[in-house]
Amino acid sequence: MKIERVELFALRLPLKTAFVSSEGSTTERDLAIMRITDENGQTGLGEITSYPGVGGVPLGELVEAFEINARPHLQDANVDVEGLTIREALPAPVDAAIDIALLDLRAKREGVRVADLIGTEVAEAVSVNATIASSAPDDVAEQGRSAMDAGFDTIKLKVGMQDDKWRVQALRDAVGFQTRIRLDANGAWYTAEAIDVIGELTSFGLELIEQPVDGDDIQGMQRVRDSAIVPIVADEGVRTAADLERHIANGACDGVAIKLSQVGGVAAAAQLADTAKQAGLLAFVTSSLDGPIGLAAGLHFAAARPDFELANGLATGGLFIDHYAIEMPSVSEGKIALPDRPGLGVELDEDALAEWSIG
Numbered sequence: 534m535k536i537e538r539v540e541l542f543a544l545r546l547p548l549k550t551a552f553v554s555s556e557g558s559t560t561e562r563d564l565a566i567m568r569i570t571d572e573n574g575q576t577g578l579g580e581i582t583s584y585p586g587v588g589g590v591p592l593g594e595l596v597e598a599f600e601i602n603a604r605p606h607l608q609d610a611n612v613d614v615e616g617l618t619i620r621e622a623l624p625a626p627v628d629a630a631i632d633i634a635l636l637d638l639r640a641k642r643e644g645v646r647v648a649d650l651i652g653t654e655v656a657e658a659v660s661v662n663a664t665i666a667s668s669a670p671d672d673v674a675e676q677g678r679s680a681m682d683a684g685f686d687t688i689k690l691k692v693g694m695q696d697d698k699w700r701v702q703a704l705r706d707a708v709g710f711q712t713r714i715r716l717d718a719n720g721a722w723y724t725a726e727a728i729d730v731i732g733e734l735t736s737f738g739l740e741l742i743e744q745p746v747d748g749d750d751i752q753g754m755q756r757v758r759d760s761a762i763v764p765i766v767a768d769e770g771v772r773t774a775a776d777l778e779r780h781i782a783n784g785a786c787d788g789v790a791i792k793l794s795q796v797g798g799v800a801a802a803a804q805l806a807d808t809a810k811q812a813g814l815l816a817f818v819t820s821s822l823d824g825p826i827g828l829a830a831g832l833h834f835a836a837a838r839p840d841f842e843l844a845n846g847l848a849t850g851g852l853f854i855d856h857y858a859i860e861m862p863s864v865s866e867g868k869i870a871l872p873d874r875p876g877l878g879v880e881l882d883e884d885a886l887a888e889w890s891i892g
Contacts, residue, residue, distance in 0.1 A: 534571050534572070534611065534638075535571060535609070535610070535611050536569055536570070536571055536572075536607055536608065536609065537570050537572050537573040537609070538568075538569070538608075539567070539568075539569050539570075539604060539607045540566075540567070540568045540569075540570075540571040540800075541565050541566065541581075541596060541599065541607055542565060542568070542857075542886050542890065543563070543565045543592065543596060543597055543877065543890065543891045544563070544564055544565065544824075544857060544886065544889040544890060544891060545561050545562070545563050545601075545889055545891045546561060546562045546564070546565065546824060546853050546854075546855065546856065546857070546889055547853065547854045547855070547889075548561060548562065548629040548822075548851060548852055548853055548854065549562065549853065550723050550852075551666075552666045552817050552822065552852060553666045553667040553668060553691070554666060554667055554691040554693070554717075554719055555667070555691065555692070555693025555694060555718060555719045555720075555721030556721075558720050559822075562822045562824070563591075563679070563891065564580055564581060564592065564823075565580070565581040565592060565595070565596055565630075565828075566578065566579075566580055566581035566653060566824075566826065566857060566881070567580065567581065567599075567630045567631070567634050568634070569607065569634045569635065569638055571638060571642075571712075575638060575641050575642055576637075576641070577633075577634040577635055577636070577637035577638025577639070577641065577827050577876070577882070578633070578634055578876075578877060578879055578881070579629070579630035579631060579633040579634030579826060580629075580794070580823065580824050580825075580826035580827045581595050581596065581599065581627055581629075581630045581794075582626050582629075582794040582823050582827050583595055583609065583626060583777055588609040590624060593636045594778060595626050595627055597697050598623060598624050599623070599627045599630075601741040602622075602623055603627060603631060605690065607631070609615065609702060610859070613739075616643075617780060623793065624800075625772060625795055625796060625797040626663055626794045626795075628797040629793050629794045629795075629796070629797050629798040629799075629801075630798075630802050630831075631798070632797070632799055632800060633827075633830045633877070636650065636799060636830075637821045637877045637879075638876070640875055640876045640877075641875045641876040645875060646767070646873075646874070646875060646877075646878065647799075647830070647833040647869055647877050648833040648834075648836040648837045649837075651834070651837045652834070652837025652838065652839075654834065654837075654839045654841065655836050656835075656836045657836075657870060657871050658836075658869065658870045658871065659841070659845055659868060659871070660687070660844040660845065660868050661685075661687075661844055661845050661846070661847045661848040661864060661867060661868065662685065662687035662688060662689045662713075662715065662844040662845070662846055662848065663676075663680035663683070663685040663687070663688045663689070663848060663853075664849055665680070665689070665690045665691065665704070666687060667690075667691045667693070667694045667699075667700070669696075669700075670699045670700045670702070670703035671703065673690065673703050673704050674703040674704060674706065674707035675707075677703075677704045677707040677712075678707050679706065680708075680712075681707075681712055683864065684865060684866035685712070685848075685864070685865070685867045686711075686712055686713060686867045687706030687712070687713040687715065687740065687844035687867065688704065688708065688712060688713070688714055688715070689714075689715045689716070689717055689743075690704055690714060690715075690716055690717070691716075691718075691719070692716045692717065692718050692730075693719055693720075693721025693722060694721075697730060697734065698730075698734065701714070701716070701734050701737050702737060703709045705737045705738065710738055713740040713844070714737065715739065715740040715742065715743065716734070716739060716741075716743065717743040717744065717768070718742065718743065718744055718745045718746075719768075719769065720744045720745070720747040720748050720750075720769055720770075721745075722745050723745055723746065723753075724750065724753035724756050724890060727745040727746050727835075728756065728757055728760045728761070731745065731757065731760075731763060732760070732761075735761070735762060735819070739763045740763075740843075741763060741764040741765070741766050741787070741788065741815070741843075742763055742765055742766065743765060743767075743768045743790055743819075744766070744769050744770060744879060745757050745765045747770075747832055748767070748768070748769035748771075749770065751770070751779055752783070752785075754770065754780065754785035754786060755783045755784050755785040756786065758785060758786060759784070764789075764815060765785075765786050765787050766786060766788040766789060766790050766815065767780050767785065767786040767788070767789050767790070768788060768874070769795075770785075770786075771789050771790075771796070771805065772790075772795055773796070773801075774801070774804050774805060774808060777789055777805055777808050777809065778808065781808070781812045781814070781850045786814065787814060787815055788809065788814045788815025788816060788817075789805060789814060789815070789816050790816075790817060790818075790846070791805055791806060791816060791817070791818050791819065792818075792819055792821060792831075792832060793820075793827065793830050793831055794820075794821070794823065794827060795821075799830065799834055803834075804809050810840050815842075816838075816840070816841060816843075817835070817841050817843045817844065817846070818831045818832075818834055818835040818838075818841070818845040818847060819831075819845065819846030819847070820846055820849060822849055822852065823849070824857060824858075825850065825856050825857065825861060826858075826877060826879050828850055829862075829877040829878060829879050831845065831847045832845075832862070832869055832871065832875060833871065833877060835847065836871050843860075844867065847869060848864050848869065850862075851864075855862065855888075856885065857882055857885040858880060858882060858885075859880045859881070859882045859888055860880065860881050862878075
């Protein structure tokens with residue numbers, strides 16, 4: 534397979550309202566679309582998503598890394614999709630974009646969905662959670678009721694703020710105990726603080742808590758996990774297989790939230806999921822305000838993992854004013870159906886690419 538053309542489209546997508554977490558507030562999302570075209574005109578799509586708030590690098594630096602270290606290996610290459618080798622180390626979001634674009638291309642060439650390409654037992658719909666950013670208790674309650682009305686049975690609330698107790702209580706009062714609530718602190722708490730806060734919030738009946746302390750603080754994670762009766766899940770602290778193995782060896786988590794862009798793509802995510810399964814850990818896919826391609830890749834990966842029993846964090850597309858895809862999958866009764874089109878099932882909206890371009 535010869536790659537004829539590799540294109541990048543840097544975009545800035547606006548959010549409907551400010552998305553607030555312990556890491557700060559944002560009203561927009563920068564990302565870059567990768568489109569690889571083969572000699573037959575078939576295309577594969579990937580997405581470079583930056584994570585500057587959690588130790589990542591800005592989009593511009595990721596694009597520069599691609600242009601210098603990856604494009605020369607892709608442009609005009611005769612590539613076996615499974616055999617592409619890039620010697621230079623690439624940032625994980627760039628690796629992920631290339632991996633996903635080539636999987637999308639390969640699946641389209643074979644006339645199958647990405648999930649069918651990577652899995653042997655594929656779910657036709659994937660359970661997802663609603664996500665509520667940090668906001669006033671009344672707003673949290675209103676969003677919780679709206680999520681319930683939309684059919685969600687799991688809600689993730691961003692925490693790590695001064696009024697966490699009141700916001701969690703407001704959400705629980707609004708949705709009752711038939712709805713699962715998980716919390717995500719994005720590493721906001723110190724160890725002792727995390728132990729105290731989690732102890733105070735346990736009475737609200739929590740499903741799990743993501744990344745209570747800094748991702749690099751393995752000992753802190755272990756102490757929090759030992760003290761908590763709520764499952765503690767690693768997120769920002771797991772970027773590589775070695776990271777997860779350290780968490781397991783130190784008894785530092787009960788599960789792992791896997792972001793494809795954060796870990797380097799589908800192959801790397803599968804390795805983490807397999808390791809988690811062998812260790813008896815919880816595992817699910819999540820995202821960080823990804824665009825349609827990133828969310829679609831997560832959806833296909835989750836659909837190909839019958840061992841993923843929890844809701845996945847892939848229902849954030851509705852937080853944006855607009856998208857670069859012609860059609861976005863909808864959430865029905867807390868699930869997103871797998872598209873029935875080959876590849877990822879994402880079709881680019883050329884007008885939107887032009888409208889949201891940042892050059």
